[in-house]
Amino acid sequence: MNIEHSTVQRLEVFNTLNVEVFIKREDQIHHFISGNKYRKLKYNLKVAKELGYSTILTFGGAFSNHIAAVAAAGYLQGFKTIGIIRGEELRDKTQHNDTLTFAKSQGMQLSFVSREAYRAKTSKVFIDALKQQFGKFYLIPEGGTNTLAVKGCEEILSLKDQNFDFVCCPVGTGGTIAGLINASKTHQKILGFSALKNNVLTSNISKFVTQSNWSLINDFHFGGYAKVNQELIAFLNAFNVEYNIPLDPIYTGKMMFGIFEMIKKGLFFKNAKVLAIHTGGLQGIAGINSKLKKKGLPLITYYK
Numbered sequence: 001m002n003i004e005h006s007t008v009q010r011l012e013v014f015n016t017l018n019v020e021v022f023i024k025r026e027d028q029i030h031h032f033i034s035g036n037k038y039r040k041l042k043y044n045l046k047v048a049k050e051l052g053y054s055t056i057l058t059f060g061g062a063f064s065n066h067i068a069a070v071a072a073a074g075y076l077q078g079f080k081t082i083g084i085i086r087g088e089e090l091r092d093k094t095q096h097n098d099t100l101t102f103a104k105s106q107g108m109q110l111s112f113v114s115r116e117a118y119r120a121k122t123s124k125v126f127i128d129a130l131k132q133q134f135g136k137f138y139l140i141p142e143g144g145t146n147t148l149a150v151k152g153c154e155e156i157l158s159l160k161d162q163n164f165d166f167v168c169c170p171v172g173t174g175g176t177i178a179g180l181i182n183a184s185k186t187h188q189k190i191l192g193f194s195a196l197k198n199n200v201l202t203s204n205i206s207k208f209v210t211q212s213n214w215s216l217i218n219d220f221h222f223g224g225y226a227k228v229n230q231e232l233i234a235f236l237n238a239f240n241v242e243y244n245i246p247l248d249p250i251y252t253g254k255m256m257f258g259i260f261e262m263i264k265k266g267l268f269f270k271n272a273k274v275l276a277i278h279t280g281g282l283q284g285i286a287g288i289n290s291k292l293k294k295k296g297l298p299l300i301t302y303y304k
């Protein structure tokens with residue numbers, strides 16, 4: 001797996017202002033090490049290897065794309081991987097969770113901690129205790145965002161992408177948008193669609209970026225992180241029928257829903273060219289589908 005630039009597809013979008021929408025298929029990099037998670041890990045794993053580490057330790061929730069990506073990339077590159085997972089109650093239920101089952105199949109050692117302990121995961125005390133328990137490791141933060149991750153995400157955009165007026169991406173911890181901002185030209189505007197309800201991301205992004213041509217859009221999180229409703233699921237299924245492109249319900253689906261709403265409202269100027277980054281995340285669909293099934297709600301239909 002060594003990808004430089006993924007393909008860009010044009011979507012036919014009906015609208016009166018002739019706004020053109022394109023999608024960059026970072027999801028096609030790898031099913032599990034997909035999109036931005038591949039970009040974020042690239043230089044971290046390179047440096048970990050150069051520094052002589054054989055173990056990678058990181059953090060995540062039960063459906064985390066980052067956990068799946070670290071497990072798969074670690075396995076491919078010969079690292080031992082350790083995942084510190086939020087929620088002790090999951091310890092005996094990993095067989096019912098697709099992400100954790102996958103992570104284990106890639107050799108990741110899972111360690112479950114209470115939600116309370118997890119909140120302290122960046123404290124020195126907690127990390128020292130992990131060192132006592134697991135020995136020497138290269139630490140990657142939750143969601144994978146650090147300076148090396150931002151450097152990797154700068155490689156999402158190619159020279160050709162400078163023709164777009166807007167570049168859109170979903171935002172979790174902010175590393176991906178920071179890379180896009182740094183790689184963009186000043187005539188471009190980078191729009192981040194927040195996947196979280198709490199608007200605490202601005203400072204996370206600011207500390208990594210060198211330009212101010214960006215803004216965050218907080219209107220399309222659907223009630224919060226990983227929250228979905230029937231309208232969103234219907235949008236994802238219809239989008240896949242129309243364009244034959246699977247979106248994930250936590251990040252890219254909410255971004256694309258938002259872009260379409262903004263087009264409907266005339267918020268992009270006439271003839272604007274909009275590039276949406278498909279950051280991947282498709283492995284998370286199985287988990288959302290099992291939640292929907294329990295509630296008796298319609299499922300995402302295209303997940304194989």
Ligand SMILES: *Cc1c(COP(=O)(O)O)cnc(C)c1O
Pocket residue numbers: 035036037065066143145170171172173174175176177248251252279280281282
């Ligand atoms: C992790 C993830 C994001 C968020 O990326 P950040 O760099 O944390 O903002 C967006 N999309 C997908 C599919 C992801 O897995």
